[in-house]
Amino acid sequence: MQLIELPNIQLNCNGKILDLSKPQVMGILNVTPDSFSDGGEYTQVDRAIKKAQQMIMQGASIIDIGGESTRPGASVVEVQDEIKRVLPIVHALSKLDVILSIDTSTPEVIEAAIGAGAHIWNDVRALTRPGALEMAVKLNIPVVLMHMRGEPTTMNQLACYDDVVAEVLVELKEKIILAQNAGIRPEHIIIDPGFGFAKNTQHNIALLNELWRLNELGYPILSGLSRKRFVGEITACKDVTQRVVGSVVGHLLSVQQGASIVRVHDVEQTSQALAMWKSLM
Numbered sequence: 001m002q003l004i005e006l007p008n009i010q011l012n013c014n015g016k017i018l019d020l021s022k023p024q025v026m027g028i029l030n031v032t033p034d035s036f037s038d039g040g041e042y043t044q045v046d047r048a049i050k051k052a053q054q055m056i057m058q059g060a061s062i063i064d065i066g067g068e069s070t071r072p073g074a075s076v077v078e079v080q081d082e083i084k085r086v087l088p089i090v091h092a093l094s095k096l097d098v099i100l101s102i103d104t105s106t107p108e109v110i111e112a113a114i115g116a117g118a119h120i121w122n123d124v125r126a127l128t129r130p131g132a133l134e135m136a137v138k139l140n141i142p143v144v145l146m147h148m149r150g151e152p153t154t155m156n157q158l159a160c161y162d163d164v165v166a167e168v169l170v171e172l173k174e175k176i177i178l179a180q181n182a183g184i185r186p187e188h189i190i191i192d193p194g195f196g197f198a199k200n201t202q203h204n205i206a207l208l209n210e211l212w213r214l215n216e217l218g219y220p221i222l223s224g225l226s227r228k229r230f231v232g233e234i235t236a237c238k239d240v241t242q243r244v245v246g247s248v249v250g251h252l253l254s255v256q257q258g259a260s261i262v263r264v265h266d267v268e269q270t271s272q273a274l275a276m277w278k279s280l281m
Contacts, residue, residue: 002212004258009220011187013099013119014141018061020220020260023274026062026101027055027267028226031085032069032077045088052089056098059271062120064263065089065113066103070124070152070197082109090116101144107135114139120190122222122263124148124197126175133182143184144222145175147194155198164203165210168193173217190261191217195225204230208250212257223254224263248273 009020018024031048052063067085068077077085086102086109093100094117101120102113106129110121119141126145127133136143147168149158161167172191179189193214195204204225214221225231231246232238244266251262252273264270 003256004212004215006255006258006260007220009260011142011190011220014114014139016099016119018099022278023255023259024061024261025059025267025270025274026064026222026224026261026263027052027058027060028066028263028265029055029063029089030066030069030103031089032067045092048089049092052093052098053096055267056096058268059274060098060267062099062101062261063093064101064103064122065093065118067109068104068106070103079106079108082106083112086113087116090118094118105129105132107131111135111139114141120144122146122192124192124194125151127179127182133179133184136179136188137183140185140188142188142190143179144190144192145172145179146192146222147172147175147197149198152197158198159200159203161199161203164199164206165213168207169213169217172214176217176219186219190220190222192222192224195223196228196230199230201230201233204228205234208253211254211259215258220260221254221258222261222263223251223259225250225254226262226264226266244269252277 006021011018011020029052065086067082090113100118101122102110102118103122104110105123105125122144124146127136149155193207226247227240227243231243235246237243248269251270
């Protein structure tokens with residue numbers, strides 16, 4: 001494992017500036033009935049807004065709003081249903097001093113959300129749905145390209161690697177080339193190794209141990225391992241809400257290796273850990 005200093009990057013997020021020279025906390029807000037950790041908790045608009053405001057007070061500079069679960073085996077959501085879940089939250093939170101990220105793979109959803117005041121496209125499918133690349137170019141916003149093989153319904157069967165870190169690097173580079181060839185500006189690209197997506201526990205451990213290698217691609221890194229199954233297996237915590245300590249440690253190790261953004265459920269604990277780390281650095 002290598003310690004990496006974060007580069008001095010000021011990311012223009014649809015008019016708002018995000019300072020990636022220091023680690024930023026992205027708070028997870030799932031407005032879905034079936035997400036693996038908090039499904040059904042924030043489907044009501046008032047509860048979702050209250051949760052977002054709480055995460056902002058606890059140190060989140062980004063709120064990542066998701067209207068479609070991507071847990072293993074998750075079903076595809078109809079476009080209009082996803083828009084109905086996401087848009088009221090975006091409208092309400094766009095008035096606050098926070099950057100809004102939309103966790104979606106659907107071009108129509110991100111277009112509607114950006115029109116309502118969102119700033120970043122966080123796509124677990126790395127712009128592979130029809131029309132996604134073209135929409136990203138049209139909107140001219142930062143995009144998170146995540147590594148995954150297949151779909152949530154098939155990804156567990158595709159978790160086969162000879163060298164998981166090397167293969168993730170190669171496959172992410174392919175997505176980056178496709179994005180740039182389509183016309184997406186290099187300064188708008190963020191990469192995500194995709195912890196838990198088409199990867200078993202040993203793959204995730206190897207990826208976390210050598211996350212620093214992703215820096216050779218030259219793009220800001222987002223790490224999202226919050227409460228995931230491999231954290232539970234390592235810590236013997238079957239209850240997802242008990243995986244806080246393991247998640248915080250994983251995200252701190254990610255930041256030490258160059259991750260600029262950590263995507264978390266437990267904002268307060270993560271913010272405290274990062275504050276302690278920054279004071280020592």
